Amino acid sequence: MLATIIHGEKDIRLEEVPNPVLSSGGDAIVKVVAACVCGSDLWPYRGITPTDSPKRIGHEFVGIVESVGPDVSTVKPGDFVIAPFYDCDMTCANCLNGVSTSCLHGGWWGSDDRLGGFADGAQGERVRVPHADGSLVATPGQPEAELVPSLLTLADVMGTGHHAAVSAGVTAGSTVVVVGDGAVGLCGVLAAKRLGATRIVAMSRHADRQALALEFGATDIVEERGAEGIARIKELFDGIGPDCVLECVGTTESMDQALRSVRPGGMVGYVGVPNGGAELPIGFMFSNNVGANGGVAPVRNYIEELLPEVLSGAINPGRVFDLELPLAEVAEAYAAMDERRAIKVLLRP
Amino acid sequence: MLATIIHGEKDIRLEEVPNPVLSSGGDAIVKVVAACVCGSDLWPYRGITPTDSPKRIGHEFVGIVESVGPDVSTVKPGDFVIAPFYDCDMTCANCLNGVSTSCLHGGWWGSDDRLGGFADGAQGERVRVPHADGSLVATPGQPEAELVPSLLTLADVMGTGHHAAVSAGVTAGSTVVVVGDGAVGLCGVLAAKRLGATRIVAMSRHADRQALALEFGATDIVEERGAEGIARIKELFDGIGPDCVLECVGTTESMDQALRSVRPGGMVGYVGVPNGGAELPIGFMFSNNVGANGGVAPVRNYIEELLPEVLSGAINPGRVFDLELPLAEVAEAYAAMDERRAIKVLLRP
The missing domain is CATH 3.90.180.10 (Medium-chain alcohol dehydrogenases, catalytic domain)
Structure with missing residues (x-):
C-alpha cells in the first residue's frame, strides 16, 4: 500500500x-x-x-x-x-x-x-x-x-481544543482568551463556546482565521501580541484579565502571553506541545495564583x-x-x- | 507599645x-x-x-x-x-x-x-x-x-492548608498526598479530610507530627523522601499515584516530590512559598497531564x-x-x- x-x-x-x-x-x-x-x-x-x-x-x-x-x-x-x-x-x-x-x-x-x-x-x-x-x-x-x-x-484537534478548555476550567459564564489561531486554537474557541463561555477573545492576525473564530463563537479579536497583547487583554477584562486562557501553540512566547493575560486566580489550559525550552515561572504563578493545567490531550x-x-x-x-x-x-x-x-x-x- | x-x-x-x-x-x-x-x-x-x-x-x-x-x-x-x-x-x-x-x-x-x-x-x-x-x-x-x-x-495556616486542598481539586472520594509536615501541611491534611478525601497520606519523619496528622485524618504515613518517597507513594496508589498532591513546603525538592508523585491527570495544589529557584518542568507536566495550581493563599x-x-x-x-x-x-x-x-x-x- x-x-x-x-x-x-x-x-x-x-x-x-x-x-x-x-x-x-x-x-x-x-x-x-x-x-x-x-x-x-x-x-x-x-x-x-x-x-x-x-x-x-x-x-x-x-x-x-x-x-x-x-x-x-x-x-x-x-x-x-x-x-x-x-x-x-x-x-x-x-x-x-x-x-x-x-x-x-x-x-x-x-x-x-x-x-x-x-x-x-x-x-x-x-x-x-x-x-x-x-x-x-x-x-x-x-x-x-x-x-x-x-x-x-x-x-x-477538536478533542485537543476541548481539552484546553476543560483544563482551563471553562464553564457557564466563563471569560476566555484563546492564544493560537491554528486548528486547535479555533477548536478551542468552539469548545469554550459549547461549554458556556460568555466572552471569548481569539488572538489572531489572519483574516481567514479571525472569520472562522467568529463563526465558532469568538466575541472579540485581538491582533496584538507580547506586552501589547497582554495590555489589550487586561483592558478588555476590567484591567485584571479573563478567568481562563487556552494556550494552543507551545512556544515560550505563547505560554508567557497566556500566563500573564489570565486574571489572578485564573487558569491556563495548555495543549501546545512545549517547544520553547522555558519552564513555567513558579514565582509569578505563586504570587498571582495563576494555575497551569493540561498536556497531551x-x-x-x-x-x-x-x-x-x-x-x-x-x-x-x-x-x-x-x-x-x-x-x-x-x-x-x-x-x-x-x-x-x-x-x-x-x-x- | x-x-x-x-x-x-x-x-x-x-x-x-x-x-x-x-x-x-x-x-x-x-x-x-x-x-x-x-x-x-x-x-x-x-x-x-x-x-x-x-x-x-x-x-x-x-x-x-x-x-x-x-x-x-x-x-x-x-x-x-x-x-x-x-x-x-x-x-x-x-x-x-x-x-x-x-x-x-x-x-x-x-x-x-x-x-x-x-x-x-x-x-x-x-x-x-x-x-x-x-x-x-x-x-x-x-x-x-x-x-x-x-x-x-x-x-x-488553616486557610493556607485549605487553599492547597481546594487548588488541588480535593473533593469527596479524592486520594491525597500531603508533602510537608509543618503547620500548613498538617492543616492541609485536615482540609482534605473535611473536603471528603477518602485516603490521605502524610509525608513526615517526625513522630509528633505523624501523630497529629493521624488525628487530623491521615490514613497513611510515608517517611521516605525523594525517589524512594515517590516509589512508595506510587506503590500505595495502584502504581499510578494519588489524584491530588498538596505541596506545603516550597523547595525545589518538595515540588519535585509533589509533581512526580501525583497520577497522570492529577493536580498539585501548592502553597509553599517558592524558595528553591527551580521553575516548573513543563515537559514532564505536559506529557503526564499533571497540573499545578495554587499560590499565596x-x-x-x-x-x-x-x-x-x-x-x-x-x-x-x-x-x-x-x-x-x-x-x-x-x-x-x-x-x-x-x-x-x-x-x-x-x-x-
Missing part, C-alpha cells in the same frame, strides 16, 4: 510499504477514509525536530474497519471508525481516570506500540490499530460524506461526549479544513500548511 | 515602638490577643532572605478592636476579630473573584500598605488594620479562651466557610500550636521553631 514517509527537512514522500497485518488478537486493520496533517507534523518537516532516518508519519484518521483479531468485540469489518492520535486500551487505571494518553499499554502511530509491534502512521492507505476495542469508536451507521471532516477532528476520552454533536450538526469543527488534497499530493499538503496557505489540510487516500 | 523587630539573622528583639493611630477613615486599631510565628518568618530569621535594616515582623493575629475610623461599619470596638495575613478591601474585582491576596488596594503587615501608610507587624501589642471592613471578620460574641488557637489558624475568602466549624469544634486546627509563650519570649519562640522543637508557637502579648 501507499504511505507517507518523512525523510528529512521538507522531504515528504508517498511510498510503497507492506500492507499491515493483524499481529495481536486485539488488533484491527482500518482502511483510511480521511487523514490530515497536524501542526505538530511541521516540527520535523521544518527540521526543528531532526529526522535521523526515514519514518512513517501522520496520526489523525477516520476509516472503515477491514478486519479484526479474534479478541475484538466493539468494532467489526465495515464499521466507520474514529481513531484518536494514539492507541489505548480504555481499561487501565489511567484510561479510566480520563487520561488515555497515559494508557499503560498504549502507543503512538508511526512507531512501535508499547507492546513492541509497529503501528502504521496515519497518512497512508491502511493502519494497524492495536487495542482496537479501546482505541476505536464506531459511528452509528455510515456517516454522510459531509460529516467526515468534522468526524476527523475528533481524532485530534486524551481525545479518546472525549469522543463519546463530542460525537453526538458532530452527528447532529450542532458543532461543525471540520470547518478548520480549508484545503482538501488526494494522498498523492501529501507533500503539497505539508507545504501549504508550512507556508500558512492553509489552516489544516485533509487528505484522502 | 511593644513589638517584635528583626535585626538580622537570628536576631529577634522585642522593642518599644509608637502606638499605631487611625490614619484613614477605613482603619481599625486592634489589640492583639494572640499572634504566632510562621514558617515563612524563618526565612529572614535564618538569613536566607537577608534583612537589610531592622523591620517589624509577624503577620498572623486575632484580637479585640479598640477603635475604628468613621468609614468602618462591619466591626466595632470590643469585637473579637480574625485578620488574614494581609489586608484587603473585599470589594475589588480580585477580592470578589476569591483572590483577596491580589486585592487591588491591599497590603502586607509590617510594611507600607498599598495606600502608602505603614501597617504594623502582628507580633506586637497592637496593629493598625487598613480596610478594616474587608480585612477583619468578627466572631459572634466573645469566643471561649480554648478556641483562640484555632481561630488564630484562620489568619494563615487568599485566606480571607475562606474565613466565612471555616469559622463555623471552628466555633462548633467540628475542626480543631489550633492543635498545631504545641508551644505557647508570652510575647516577651518571642526570641525563644523563633528558636524553638527554627530548631524544630515546636511545630508552631503561639504568642500572647
Whole structure:
C-alpha cells in the first residue's frame, strides 16, 4: 500500500510499504477514509525536530474497519471508525481516570506500540490499530460524506481544543482568551463556546482565521501580541484579565502571553506541545495564583461526549479544513500548511 | 507599645515602638490577643532572605478592636476579630473573584500598605488594620479562651492548608498526598479530610507530627523522601499515584516530590512559598497531564466557610500550636521553631 514517509527537512514522500497485518488478537486493520496533517507534523518537516532516518508519519484518521483479531468485540469489518492520535486500551487505571494518553499499554502511530509491534502512521492507505476495542469508536451507521471532516477532528484537534478548555476550567459564564489561531486554537474557541463561555477573545492576525473564530463563537479579536497583547487583554477584562486562557501553540512566547493575560486566580489550559525550552515561572504563578493545567490531550476520552454533536450538526469543527488534497499530493499538503496557505489540510487516500 | 523587630539573622528583639493611630477613615486599631510565628518568618530569621535594616515582623493575629475610623461599619470596638495575613478591601474585582491576596488596594503587615501608610507587624501589642471592613471578620460574641488557637489558624495556616486542598481539586472520594509536615501541611491534611478525601497520606519523619496528622485524618504515613518517597507513594496508589498532591513546603525538592508523585491527570495544589529557584518542568507536566495550581493563599475568602466549624469544634486546627509563650519570649519562640522543637508557637502579648 501507499504511505507517507518523512525523510528529512521538507522531504515528504508517498511510498510503497507492506500492507499491515493483524499481529495481536486485539488488533484491527482500518482502511483510511480521511487523514490530515497536524501542526505538530511541521516540527520535523521544518527540521526543528531532526529526522535521523526515514519514518512513517501522520496520526489523525477516520476509516472503515477491514478486519479484526479474534479478541475484538466493539468494532467489526465495515464499521466507520474514529481513531484518536494514539492507541489505548480504555481499561487501565489511567484510561479510566480520563487520561488515555497515559494508557499503560498504549502507543503512538508511526512507531512501535508499547507492546513492541509497529503501528502504521496515519497518512497512508491502511493502519494497524492495536487495542482496537479501546482505541476505536464506531459511528452509528455510515456517516454522510459531509460529516467526515468534522468526524476527523475528533481524532485530534477538536478533542485537543476541548481539552484546553476543560483544563482551563471553562464553564457557564466563563471569560476566555484563546492564544493560537491554528486548528486547535479555533477548536478551542468552539469548545469554550459549547461549554458556556460568555466572552471569548481569539488572538489572531489572519483574516481567514479571525472569520472562522467568529463563526465558532469568538466575541472579540485581538491582533496584538507580547506586552501589547497582554495590555489589550487586561483592558478588555476590567484591567485584571479573563478567568481562563487556552494556550494552543507551545512556544515560550505563547505560554508567557497566556500566563500573564489570565486574571489572578485564573487558569491556563495548555495543549501546545512545549517547544520553547522555558519552564513555567513558579514565582509569578505563586504570587498571582495563576494555575497551569493540561498536556497531551486524551481525545479518546472525549469522543463519546463530542460525537453526538458532530452527528447532529450542532458543532461543525471540520470547518478548520480549508484545503482538501488526494494522498498523492501529501507533500503539497505539508507545504501549504508550512507556508500558512492553509489552516489544516485533509487528505484522502 | 511593644513589638517584635528583626535585626538580622537570628536576631529577634522585642522593642518599644509608637502606638499605631487611625490614619484613614477605613482603619481599625486592634489589640492583639494572640499572634504566632510562621514558617515563612524563618526565612529572614535564618538569613536566607537577608534583612537589610531592622523591620517589624509577624503577620498572623486575632484580637479585640479598640477603635475604628468613621468609614468602618462591619466591626466595632470590643469585637473579637480574625485578620488574614494581609489586608484587603473585599470589594475589588480580585477580592470578589476569591483572590483577596491580589486585592487591588491591599497590603502586607509590617510594611507600607498599598495606600502608602505603614501597617504594623502582628507580633506586637497592637496593629493598625487598613480596610478594616474587608480585612477583619468578627466572631459572634466573645469566643471561649480554648478556641483562640484555632481561630488564630484562620489568619494563615488553616486557610493556607485549605487553599492547597481546594487548588488541588480535593473533593469527596479524592486520594491525597500531603508533602510537608509543618503547620500548613498538617492543616492541609485536615482540609482534605473535611473536603471528603477518602485516603490521605502524610509525608513526615517526625513522630509528633505523624501523630497529629493521624488525628487530623491521615490514613497513611510515608517517611521516605525523594525517589524512594515517590516509589512508595506510587506503590500505595495502584502504581499510578494519588489524584491530588498538596505541596506545603516550597523547595525545589518538595515540588519535585509533589509533581512526580501525583497520577497522570492529577493536580498539585501548592502553597509553599517558592524558595528553591527551580521553575516548573513543563515537559514532564505536559506529557503526564499533571497540573499545578495554587499560590499565596487568599485566606480571607475562606474565613466565612471555616469559622463555623471552628466555633462548633467540628475542626480543631489550633492543635498545631504545641508551644505557647508570652510575647516577651518571642526570641525563644523563633528558636524553638527554627530548631524544630515546636511545630508552631503561639504568642500572647
